[in-house]
Amino acid sequence: MRIYADENMPLVQQFFSDLGQVTLFDGRNACAQQLADADVLLVRSVTNVNQTLLQANSTLSFVGTATIGLDHIDQAYLDQRQIPFVNAPGCNAQSVVEYVLSSLWYLAQRYQWQLSAKTIAVVGVGNIGSRLAKALTILGAKVLLCDPIRQQHEPDFPHTDFSTVCREADIISFHTPLQSEGEFATEHLLNAQTLAQLKPDCAIINAARGGIIDNKALLAEAESLAKLGKKRPLVLDVWEHEPTILMPLLAFADIATAHIAGHSIEGKARGTEMLYQSLCQQLNIAPKYQLSQFLATPAVEKVQINPNFGLPDVQSLARLLYDVARDDAIFRYTLNNKGFDWIRKTYPARREFSSLQLSGTAVPNWLLQLGFSLEQ
Numbered sequence: 001m002r003i004y005a006d007e008n009m010p011l012v013q014q015f016f017s018d019l020g021q022v023t024l025f026d027g028r029n030a031c032a033q034q035l036a037d038a039d040v041l042l043v044r045s046v047t048n049v050n051q052t053l054l055q056a057n058s059t060l061s062f063v064g065t066a067t068i069g070l071d072h073i074d075q076a077y078l079d080q081r082q083i084p085f086v087n088a089p090g091c092n093a094q095s096v097v098e099y100v101l102s103s104l105w106y107l108a109q110r111y112q113w114q115l116s117a118k119t120i121a122v123v124g125v126g127n128i129g130s131r132l133a134k135a136l137t138i139l140g141a142k143v144l145l146c147d148p149i150r151q152q153h154e155p156d157f158p159h160t161d162f163s164t165v166c167r168e169a170d171i172i173s174f175h176t177p178l179q180s181e182g183e184f185a186t187e188h189l190l191n192a193q194t195l196a197q198l199k200p201d202c203a204i205i206n207a208a209r210g211g212i213i214d215n216k217a218l219l220a221e222a223e224s225l226a227k228l229g230k231k232r233p234l235v236l237d238v239w240e241h242e243p244t245i246l247m248p249l250l251a252f253a254d255i256a257t258a259h260i261a262g263h264s265i266e267g268k269a270r271g272t273e274m275l276y277q278s279l280c281q282q283l284n285i286a287p288k289y290q291l292s293q294f295l296a297t298p299a300v301e302k303v304q305i306n307p308n309f310g311l312p313d314v315q316s317l318a319r320l321l322y323d324v325a326r327d328d329a330i331f332r333y334t335l336n337n338k339g340f341d342w343i344r345k346t347y348p349a350r351r352e353f354s355s356l357q358l359s360g361t362a363v364p365n366w367l368l369q370l371g372f373s374l375e376q
């Protein structure tokens, strides 16, 4: 079996080499000839899987993307060719939540906010949004949930419509898929008109897909606000037209990163593991490997929690593992000379909260709900 995998898919040899011959390729620049004899294709978000890419291939029997986002996959085309397809729902949800929390703590310090005094809207309440909402509630924020699709299917879902979100939120964090058509389209959900409805100091966080925000409109608004001596707090992990971003927007972002919110060690590797499990299932064989066999011992493994540990201390604990300011600094320093994809390819290690084991007689339950582990 010939297995072609994106070169930025961690542990792919470890998981897949028993199943076939693994060939790595540059996901952003993949071409039809290169994949002509593939039986299995494993991609990340940067490979558009469509007729153009697969026109030279007549052997493909499995396509997997180690992502939750699907906007790079032409599913109708795969269906038409009857090629089984899977993604990796939830693989990197905790990683994105930790990115957003770190960004919020950064903004809280910079603008001297109390997060518990803020109304934070979570737009898109799926794997990421629902975990984030839970974490924000633990931190004492008032949370608005906006997800019209869930509202349609769950009568008790406490949906707040997007126009109310725009009027009432102090902070909006986007966690929807990029969808350009239909009743629930999200492309340019935030545009010149909806931006104008926001509170002037409402913070925006986008760690979903760049196209959910009209980047030109965002820039135009930021420039107008700057003329009045004002600034909207802004966190952008994703950008329209990656890897070629609207450079002037960078100056207005408090935190700017290279689509790495989901790139914790666990988040990326879980994606690979989920594709491995799906392929084993299709081949009707028992999986031989699990992620826990391959994860390295974390640099910081155990921390003692004392009874006086409280909510204000959680930011310091989280910082032992991740501080988004690190990734912002890398982005600003290297974007021009090394480029967007280099930053992603050489992304430094980041472990999730679960890698930290907490000991002591009084580890609060809410720390475990945030994702930290108890000492084993």
Ligand SMILES: NC(=O)C1=CN([C@@H]2O[C@H](COP(=O)(O)OP(=O)(O)OC[C@H]3O[C@@H](n4cnc5c(N)ncnc54)[C@H](O)[C@@H]3O)[C@@H](O)[C@H]2O)C=CC1
Pocket (backbone or CB within 6 Å): 068, 069, 070, 089, 090, 092, 093, 096, 123, 124, 125, 126, 127, 128, 129, 146, 147, 148, 149, 150, 175, 176, 177, 178, 179, 184, 185, 186, 207, 208, 209, 237, 238, 259, 260, 261, 262, 263
């Ligand atoms: N920056 C990064 O590294 C990452 C970005 N992502 C992006 O985040 C998105 C969300 O990820 P998950 O939570 O795992 O996906 P999910 O599929 O579990 O949840 C998405 C939610 O958005 C809701 N939704 C769809 N259209 C909506 C609309 N018009 N308004 C409000 N809600 C709407 C859906 O009903 C669903 O509940 C992904 O589609 C992906 O594009 C995901 C992982 C990492």
Ligand SMILES: O=C(O)C(=O)[C@H](O)COP(=O)(O)O
Pocket (backbone or CB within 6 Å): 008, 043, 044, 045, 046, 066, 067, 068, 069, 070, 092, 259, 260, 261, 262, 263
């Ligand atoms: O899961 C998704 O969707 C994401 O956006 C992931 O972070 C994808 O990461 P890459 O495939 O872009 O490395």
